[in-house]
Amino acid sequence: MRTGEPGPDDDGADFGFERVALGEKQGRVDAVFRSVAKRYDLMNDLMSGGLHRVWKSQLVSMVRPPKERPFRHLDVAGGTGDVAFRVLDAGGPATHVTVLDINEDMLRVGAERAEGKYDGRVDFVTGNAETLPLPSDTFDAYTIAFGIRNVPRIDAALAEARRVLKPGGRFLCLEFSKVDLPVLDRIYDAYSFHVIPRIGARVAGDAESYRYLVESIRKFPTPGVFSGMIEKAGLRHVTHRTLSGGIVAIHSGWKVS
Template sequence: MAEDSQETTHFGYRTVARAQKADMVAQVFHSVAAKYDVMNDLMSFGIHRLWKRFTIDCSGVRRGQRVLDLAGGTGDLTAKFSRLVGETGEVVLADINESMLKMGREKLRNLGVVGNVEYVQANAEALPFPDNSFDCITISFGLRNVTDKDKALRSMYRVLKPGGRLLVLEFSKPIIDPLSKAYDAYSFHILPRIGEVVAQDAESYRYLAESIRMHPDQETLKSMMEEAGFEQTSYYNLTAGIVALHRGYKF
């Protein structure tokens, strides 16, 4: 999905200056950070845990490997990867948002996840890591908030090791029409109300619903990954395409 122009982009359904989007997204996640995990469970009826488990299962991560959990938020994937890579491996939880990174660090330390996890505040479009650094990169429900998705995908490709793989877990386009209509009604009427009651922030959850609709569909994202250099790209529709897991390799 092409951006509107070189100077503007979308923030939900609004057109904004490209230079403004990162700050606007940051405000959303500063606002929702404290209630992020609770809202994830409520919004998805807990199914997000199954989507993330499937992502872990598809990652092929093994002991001793180095993993980047990009836009890692409160660290659900990082906690699982930490156990998989063991003492000889490393997981980097990276997020552009300081509030989310702080919540992730506190949550994982409370769970006893220490030793092989590093926390880095990073912009997906310009990752602060050397070339060929990671065996696996995951970005879970984060790519749709990135201003320049093509640039971010190229950045991820650069820091992957040859033979490494990228997994993008993201909301996508439902493949069953009646479900699509029900999903729209839920997203635009019920979700903001839940956000208002639980997080005292209906507007941020209205943006999140809009950002899902503006995100590239399954085939478009697959093509974007291929244009960034990834090979053997594929995707799995989860919950009838409400969410899709894309995977691509660097050779």
């Protein structure tokens, strides 16, 4: 058996197109994001042609933080604060966002961006999506943008999302999906596998991390399968909608009790 391969008692996990031991994936994902943390937001602009901003705005429009009453929001795998700051800008002065990420390098970038802004309305917490260091029934909404596919045990992360939401709270996940338009799918594949790693090499000095990120998109479940996983975790009224020809999808579910 090669080092890192799953053993007979380990179902393993996908790290891009490679199959690795379940316990190994998190460390390798951490290394990817340590490598790209300082250039992460710039790379998102370059890779998506700025479309990630539109997608995140759509996500936040579904959060709908109120202007007049307290609102507790949790953004998981959101280290650089990109989604959190949008929620804070959309909400009122009693909106508070907790940004949770397992990677301290990403959180450091977010904390630096937030410095001197938002007057104590945001905090940054180091934690694992599979075992959130947060109390149950606490948050009005939970978001995770482009992070769930990097979690080794997605089912555990979804169960934790349900646990920390208040009854009536909403789960929202923005993630890459399956392109469903003829021709666009072939263009998208060519761009993903040939152009994105080159951009990563030139801008972030790391082609391999971006090759992994592209591969991880292809290994992520289809929207229908992922919706089934959300329902299995105990969330209800589960829906999804695709954007930009299926490049991404926003998944929604509610904690009803």
